[in-house]
Amino acid sequence: MTSALPAERWVEEIQDGAYGMKWRVKDVLFQGKSAFQSVEVVETVSHGRMLLIDGLLMTSERDEFVYHEMIAHVPLTLHPAPRRVLVIGGGDGGTVREALKHPTVETVVLVEIDGMVVDAARRFLPGTASALEDKRVEVRIEDGVKYMAAPGEPFDAVLVDSTDPFGAAAPLFGPAFYADVKRRLTAEGLVVAQAENPFYKLDEQRGLLRVVRGAFGSASLYNYHNLTYPGGLWSFAAASKRPRDLSVPDEARVAALQPRLRYYNAGIHRAAFALPEFMKRGLVAD
Numbered sequence: 287m288t289s290a291l292p293a294e295r296w297v298e299e300i301q302d303g304a305y306g307m308k309w310r311v312k313d314v315l316f317q318g319k320s321a322f323q324s325v326e327v328v329e330t331v332s333h334g335r336m337l338l339i340d341g342l343l344m345t346s347e348r349d350e351f352v353y354h355e356m357i358a359h360v361p362l363t364l365h366p367a368p369r370r371v372l373v374i375g376g377g378d379g380g381t382v383r384e385a386l387k388h389p390t391v392e393t394v395v396l397v398e399i400d401g402m403v404v405d406a407a408r409r410f411l412p413g414t415a416s417a418l419e420d421k422r423v424e425v426r427i428e429d430g431v432k433y434m435a436a437p438g439e440p441f442d443a444v445l446v447d448s449t450d451p452f453g454a455a456a457p458l459f460g461p462a463f464y465a466d467v468k469r470r471l472t473a474e475g476l477v478v479a480q481a482e483n484p485f486y487k488l489d490e491q492r493g494l495l496r497v498v499r500g501a502f503g504s505a506s507l508y509n510y511h512n513l514t515y516p517g518g519l520w521s522f523a524a525a526s527k528r529p530r531d532l533s534v535p536d537e538a539r540v541a542a543l544q545p546r547l548r549y550y551n552a553g554i555h556r557a558a559f560a561l562p563e564f565m566k567r568g569l570v571a572d
């Protein structure tokens with residue numbers, strides 16, 4: 287098959303020096319190096335625009351809705367009336383966009399350590415970043431770990447939309463951070479965090495669950511399908527300040543959101559908490 291494209295350029299994500307994925311690039315829109323990491327936005331042939339941080343894919347226009355709907359709507363349909371939401375990381379704005387779909391939400395605070403991510407998203411990823419201009423949103427460029435450790439008004443939900451667990455993001459997977467998250471939640475509050483994937487990173491998932499359980503007493507993983515992250519099956523970790531069944535959403539609230547969503551629904555919510563056997567066994571091993 288011939289191609290009309292002049293020269294082939296590809297962007298690739300290599301994991302553990304052993305496997306990877308690549309996408310054909312039409313155009314490089316942004317390349318920068320901040321104090322924390324490298325930041326790139328490329329236009330691809332098949333997946334729209336993509337944001338990469340340190341060479342790892344963070345979001346693609348083609349499937350970002352799955353990740354962003356699942357990080358936001360699972361906790362926000364469990365909380366009876368979320369008013370104040372905190373997003374840690376998530377500088378592309380996709381998680382904020384989904385939180386704003388809840389009519390009770392009055393304030394979303396986004397705490398992103400790297401201003402370059404927010405600037406690049408505002409310029410090149412309007413589908414997610416335009417949510418940051420909503421008057422209910424406060425964008426703070428600062429370290430999420432320090433923000434959580436400080437005193438402040440509590441939140442109904444904390445959504446940890448982090449990069450992978452190394453570099454600037456590493457402390458977001460640790461016990462001190464989760465003790466602070468619990469302290470900054472209201473009595474009905476919930477936390478959800480990006481929790482990597484079971485096929486390649488089950489040990490890391492087990493470690494994060496142990497940390498979140500240490501702070502909250504109990505915690506669960508729930509799964510979602512991802513087209514562009516390695517392994518295809520990915521997870522979030524969830525915990526609640528008060529004991530509750532995380533797998534049962536408020537059906538009426540879910541139904542009211544439905545016309546504006548593309549992935550999340552009540553059946554997906556319930557099923558996401560049903561873990562495959564290899565996960566169940568691997569997550570208790572120690």
Ligand code: SPD
Pocket residue numbers: 342343344345353376377378379380381447448449450480515
């Ligand atoms: N390997 C990718 C891990 C997920 C990182 N977060 C994605 C940011 C989307 N808002």
